[in-house]
Structures are given as structure tokens and as C-alpha cells.
Amino acid sequence: MKIALLGYGKMGKTIEKLALERNHSICYKTSSEIDVEQLKQADVAIDFSIPTAAKENIITALKAQIPVISGTTGWLNHYEEVVKICEQENGTFLYASNFSLGVNLFFNLNAHLAKLMNGHKQYQVGLEEIHHTQKLDAPSGTAISLAKDIIDYSSLKDWKLVNENEESEAESIPVTAKRIENISGTHSITYSSSVDDIEIKHTAHSREGFALGAIIAAEWIKDKKGVFSMKDVLNLNNL
Numbered sequence: 544m545k546i547a548l549l550g551y552g553k554m555g556k557t558i559e560k561l562a563l564e565r566n567h568s569i570c571y572k573t574s575s576e577i578d579v580e581q582l583k584q585a586d587v588a589i590d591f592s593i594p595t596a597a598k599e600n601i602i603t604a605l606k607a608q609i610p611v612i613s614g615t616t617g618w619l620n621h622y623e624e625v626v627k628i629c630e631q632e633n634g635t636f637l638y639a640s641n642f643s644l645g646v647n648l649f650f651n652l653n654a655h656l657a658k659l660m661n662g663h664k665q666y667q668v669g670l671e672e673i674h675h676t677q678k679l680d681a682p683s684g685t686a687i688s689l690a691k692d693i694i695d696y697s698s699l700k701d702w703k704l705v706n707e708n709e710e711s712e713a714e715s716i717p718v719t720a721k722r723i724e725n726i727s728g729t730h731s732i733t734y735s736s737s738v739d740d741i742e743i744k745h746t747a748h749s750r751e752g753f754a755l756g757a758i759i760a761a762e763w764i765k766d767k768k769g770v771f772s773m774k775d776v777l778n779l780n781n782l
């Protein structure tokens with residue numbers, strides 16, 4: 544498979560390394576404006592860029608008829624617009640706030656736990672994410688996905704980014720974002736009562752899980768048409 548890397552930073556470089564090990568080739572890589580003729584050489588484009596560039600990168604790939612997957616976070620207010628363009632172009636698009644198998648299993652665990660805890664009003668839920676200091680967005684895309692799932696499976700209505708120990712309004716999930724050198728990505732959800740805590744946590748040891756998941760998604764999506772998620776790739780829709 545010939546891959547175009549839209550964004551050649553920490554993730555782009557990790558994907559390149561694992562893709563070559565899986566006998567794929569990198570036919571084009573850029574960390575700035577896309578050369579469409581070069582992009583058109585690819586079987587699939589993988590966008591791990593920056594929040595302000597992701598939307599344009601994805602649209603450029605869709606208009607060039609190149610299937611595109613994106614893991615860039617912090618641009619999701621434009622998600623519906625991109626989906627519409629994908630449909631107009633009869634294109635192929637997959638977005639995931641987190642491509643690792645572990646986090647996608649953790650998404651399921653979080654949803655099940657939210658259902659279980661619904662109605663146990665003595666427990667207050669809180670979410671914490673920790674990432675490296677170069678991260679541009681807060682809270683992380685993964686934290687937002689986790690919060691949205693808790694909202695879908697409980698009577699909670701919203702989430703709010705707060706400082707540590709700061710309270711949020713009733714029916715709103717407090718989300719704390721910490722930035723510490725060299726942390727690849729840690730997410731935890733805690734239900735606290737006056738007598739005990741219940742906590743689930745995912746800790747990424749490196750970027751390799753994200754990169755491998757992105758390559759597996761690219762292999763899966765290459766010959767398909769439509770808008771997909773990691774639930775489709777990993778067959779996690781029916782759990």
C-alpha cells in the first residue's frame with residue numbers, strides 16, 4: 544500500500560517506521576501545504592497534523608479521491624462539514640480520537656461502567672487526562688470521546704474543563720488536563736463517593752499503539768467508500 548503522510552511530526556514518523564515494517568511504502572510526506580499531484584500517487588492518506596490544518600488536509604484528500612484517515616484532534620467542530628463533503632465526493636473517510644486497540648476497548652469499558660453507575664447518585668464522576676508538554680489542545684480528543692460516551696449512557700448533560708479539585712456544575716463531568724514531560728497519553732475515569740472510589744485507567748507506554756491502529760485502519764479502509772470509525776475497523780459495534 545502506498546501511503547501519503549499529511550503531518551510528519553511525532554506520529555507521522557512513528558507511522559512511517561511501522562508502515563515500512565509491514566511492507567508498505569511512504570510515497571509522499573508533508574508538514575505543510577499539500578502538493579495534490581504527489582498526493583494522488585497514494586492509495587491512502589493519513590493525517591496527523593495540527594488542529595488548524597486537519598480540516599483542509601482531509602478535504603484536499605477527499606477532492607483528490609484519495610481515502611483519508613485522520614487522528615488529529617482539536618478540529619472536531621468541523622466534523623459534520625467534512626462528512627458532507629465526503630458524501631458529495633463519494634469518498635472515504637475515517638476519524639478516530641484514538642487509534643489504539645487498548646483505548647478502543649477502554650471506550651467500551653467506559654460506556655458499560657457509565658450504564659452501571661447511572662442512578663447511583665452518591666458517586667460523582669470525574670475524568671483526568673495527562674499528556675506531554677508539546678500537546679496543543681486540551682482536553683485531549685480521547686477525553687472528549689470518553690466524556691461524550693458517559694453523557695450518552697447516563698443522565699449527565701455536559702462536560703467542562705476544570706482545574707484540579709475545582710468543582711463543576713451539577714450534571715456536568717469535570718475534566719482535568721495535566722501536561723508532564725514525555726507522557727504519551729493517560730486517561731482515567733473515577734467515580735467517587737464519601738466511602739470509596741471506583742477508577743478505570745488506560746496508560747499508553749509509547750506512540751506505537753496509536754500508529755499501529757492507524758495503519759490497520761488504513762489497510763481496512765483502502766478499498767471502501769463511506770464514513771467509518773474504529774468501531775467498524777475493530778468490529779466493536781455490537782458489544
Ligand SMILES: NC(=O)C1=CN([C@@H]2O[C@H](COP(=O)(O)OP(=O)(O)OC[C@H]3O[C@@H](n4cnc5c(N)ncnc54)[C@H](OP(=O)(O)O)[C@@H]3O)[C@@H](O)[C@H]2O)C=CC1
Pocket residue numbers: 549550551552553554555573574575576591592593594596600613614615616617639640641642643753
Ligand atoms: N488519534 C490518535 O490516536 C492520536 C492523535 N494524535 C493527534 O495527532 C496530532 C499530531 O500529533 P503529533 O504527531 O504528536 O504532533 P507533532 O506536533 O509532532 O506533529 C504535527 C506535524 O504536523 C505538521 N504540520 C503543520 N502544519 C501542517 C499542515 N498544514 N499540513 C500537514 N502537516 C502540518 C507540523 O509541522 P511543524 O512542526 O513544522 O509545524 C508537525 O510536523 C495531534 O492533534 C494529536 O493530538 C496524536 C497521537 C495519537
Ligand SMILES: O=C(O)C1=N[C@H](C(=O)O)C[C@H](O)C1
Pocket residue numbers: 616640641674678682683684685686727728729753
Ligand atoms: O497529542 C497526543 O499525543 C495524543 N492525542 C490524542 C488525543 O488528544 O486524545 C490521542 C493520544 O492520547 C495522544
